[in-house]
Amino acid sequence: MSVIVARGLTRTFGTGEAARRAVDDVSLSVEAGEVVLIFGPSGCGKSTLLALIGGLDRAFSGSLSLFGQEVAQLSDAALSRLRGEKIGFVFQAFHLLGHLSVIDNVMAPALFSSHDRHEPEVRARASQMLERVGLADRASSSPAELSGGQRQRVAIARALLHQPSLLLCDEPTGNLDRKTGEQIIELFAELHAELGTTIVIVTHEERISRLADRTLDMVDGKLAIGGAA
Amino acid sequence: MRLRALGKMVRGELARTRGPLVTAGFGIAVGVASLVFFLALGLGARKVLLGDVFPIDQVELEPKKTSAGLISLLGGVHEPAGIDPQSVEQLKALPGVKEVFPKLRFRFPSMARGGKEILGTEIGTHEMVGDGIDPALVAGTVTGFRDPLETPGAECSSNADCKGPQYCEKPSKAPRGQCSDPVPALVSRYLVELFDHGVAPAHGLPPVAETLIGRAQGVAFELTLGNSLLGVARHGEQRKARVKVVGISPKAIDLGVTLPVEVVRRWNREYAGEAAATRYSSVVVRVGGAGDTGHLIDAAAGLGLVPHDTRARDVSVLISGVLALLVLVASVILAVAAANIAHTFRMLVAERQHEIGLYRALGASGRDIRLWLSSLALVIGTLAGLGGALVARGGALVADWRAAKDLPDFPFKPESFFVFPWWLWLLAIGFASVFALLGAFGPARRAANTDPAQALTRDR
Ligand SMILES: Nc1ncnc2c1ncn2[C@@H]1O[C@H](COP(=O)(O)OP(=O)(O)O)[C@@H](O)[C@H]1O
Ligand SMILES: [Mg+2]
Secondary structure, three states: EEEEEEEEEEEEEOOOHHHEEEEEEEEEEEEEEEEEEEEEEOOOOHHHHHHHHHHOOOOOOOEEEEOOEHHHHOOHHHHHHHHHHHHHOOOOOOOOOOOHHHHHHHHHHHOOOOOOHHHHHHHHHHHHHHHHHOOOOOOOOHHHHHOOHHHHHHHHHHHHOOOOOOEEEEEEOOOOHHHHHHHHHHHHHHHHHHOOOEEEEEEHHHHHHHHEEEEEEEEOOOEEEEOOO | OHHHHHHHHHHHHHHOOOHHHHHHHHHHHHHHHHHHHHHHHHHHHHHHHHHHOOOOOOOEEEEEEOOHHHHHHHOOOOOOOEEHHHHHHHHHOOEEEEEEEEEEEEOOOOOEEEEEEHHHHEEEEEOOEEEEEOHHHHHOOOOOOHHHOOOOOEEEEHHHHHHOOOOOEEEOOOOOEEOOOEEEEEEEHHHHHHHHHHHHHOOOOOOOHHHHHOOOOOOEEEEOOEOOEEEEOOOOOOOEEEEEEEEEOOOOOOOOEEHHHHHHHHHHHHHHHHHHHOOOOEEEEEEOHHHHHHHHHHHHHHOOEEEOOHHHHHHHHHHHHHHHHHHHHHHHHHHHHHHHHHHHHHHHHHHHHHHHHHHHHHOOOOOHHHHHHHHHHHHHHHHHHHHHHOOOOOOOOOOOOOOHHOOOOOOOOOOOOOOOOOOHHHHHHHHHHHHHHHHHHHHHHHHOOOHHHOOOHHHO
C-alpha cells in the first residue's frame, strides 16, 4: 500500500516577479514500511517538501494523497486528525515545550486526540516510549536540563506516542554532534526494525544514507533518483 | 479537542502568562466594576424614587379642571366634577390595567387633634384633608381597615352611652346615633417621613414611623367634622368622630388620612349632598409596567380624565437619562479594556508562533487553536467580571456605610442606595466575557490561521 503518492507536486512562494518554486513538480510514492532518504543542500526545498507530505502546508498545486486520501479534499479538522493519528514529526530544532516536563512533552499529542480519554493510560504509554529511547529516568526533568541528543530522543518519543504509520524527520541530526547523531540514527534503525514504521528523512548529511531503502536527491526543488543507495 | 485537555491547556497558559493576563483582566474588571456600580445605584435610586416617592406603575387620574371662572364664583356654588362608577368600570377594562381604585375625597371641612399616646403631647391640625378607598384594596396588607358600622354598637345619643374606645356616631340633625369603633385610617409613608424628618425635629417630638408599624392598637385622634380654619360646612352641624391609624400604606393619600370609602360616603352625603357621595374625586390606576402608562393616559383623556401628577414620569426619564450616560462611560472603559485584551493576546500569539505550529503538527486543528485562545479569554473575562462585580458590591457597601454615617437624615433616606438583583451579576459576567472574547477574537483567528510549516521551519 502507498503511504504517500505525489504527482506534479509544486509549492510556490511569492507572486509575480518574486515567485519562486521551493518544490517544483515533484512526483513521489512511498510504500508502507519503506525508509526513504531525501538528500540535498540547504535551501533546496527539503523542509518545504516535508511540510507538504506531512499535511502541514496545503498551498500546493499538483496532487497529493496520504494513506489513500486526497489531501486537497480533506477539511482542516480531518487533515489535523490524520496528522495526529498517523504521522509523527521529528525536527532539527527538536521543538520541545520548555514549560512542560519531559513526560508532559511526550504526552502533548494526546491533548488534541479524541481517543486518549484516559490520562493514566496515556502516561503509561509515554513512560514506555521514554524507556524505549533510554530516558526513563528523566521523565520529570525539564527539557532545558537535557543535552541535545537527549532532547531529540524526547522528540522521537513524542512522535511515537500514537504509534504513527509514518515518521517524517527534518534533519534530525542537524543540531547534534557526530557521535550523538550516530546514536539517533541507530535508534531510527532499531525502531524501524521493531515497529516497521514508514520513515522519510530529509537531510544534507551523507552519513544517514546507510539506513535507507531508497535515496533521492533534491536540487532546486526538483527530485531525482539518488546514486548513493 | 476534549474539554479536559482544553481545561489543561487554559490552566497551563494562565499559570505561564499570569502577569500580562492579570493586567488585561484588570481593565475588564475596572470597566465591569463601574458598570455594575452605576447600574446598582440607578436601580437603587429608581426603587426609592419610583417605588416609594413617585410610584411609576400607578397613575392618579382626576377629572379635567373646567375653568370655574367668574360665573361659579358669582354663583357661589361650585360643584366639582366627579368620576361616575361607570367610568371606573371602563378604566378597569383597559388593556395593561391591573388595578383601579377610586377615591372619594373629603368634601367637608375638618380638623384633627391627637397623638398623645406616642408623642407625649397632643398635636393637631386646623385643616385636615383625607379620602376614602375600598378596603378590599388593602386587604392582606393592613388588618382592621373596614367600615366600623358594618358591626354597629348600641343606640346612643352621646359618647357617654358608648363603652371604651367607641364613640357615638350621630349624623347632623339625627335624633339618635349608633356606637362605633374608632374609624380606621391609613397614612402614607410620605406623611410619616415628612413628620419624622421635618415636623418632629422642629418641634422636639419623637419620630413615629417605628411606633406606627410596631403598635397594634395604633394612634388615635379626634376628627372634627364640618368645621375648619377655612370655614364651616354649608350643610350639617359640627361634630366629632374618633379615628385610629391602623397602618402605613402606599394607597393612602400623600398628606392626610385615608378612611374606608363607606365612611367618607356617609360624611360627604351629610355635609355636601348626594353627588359628593357617589361621584369619585379621582381614581388611582395601577398598570403592569411603566410602558403601559402612556396608553392609559391616552385612553383616560377620552373619558375626560387627566393625570394628577406627572412627576413620576419626569423622574423616570431623568434617572434613565443619567443612567444611560453612566453606562456609556462604563462601556467606553470596557471597550478600552477589550483593546487591551486584544493587544495582550496579539503579543501572546506572536510569542507562541512556534508553539502553535508544533501543536498543529501534533494534531491540533485550526479550530482547536481558536478554541484554546477563546476559552482563555472567556476564563479571564468571567473571572474579571466576577471580580469587578464583587468590587462594585464592596464599593456599594462602603458608600452605604459612609452615607449612613455622614449624610444627614432626610425624607426617604434609604438603608441602601443600591440594588443588586441576581441578573446584575450575570450581566457583569456576561459583559466581561463578551468584551474579553471580542478582544481575543482577532488574535485567536490569526493564531488558528498560523502556517504551521513556516512556524516550524523558519528561525531556530
Ligand atoms: N515561508 C516562506 N516564504 C518564502 N520563501 C520560503 C518560505 N519557506 C521557504 N522558502 C524558500 O524556499 C526555499 C526552500 O526552503 P526550505 O524548504 O526551508 O529548504 P531546506 O529545508 O532544503 O533548507 C528557500 O529558498 C527558502 O528561502
Ligand atoms: Mg530545512
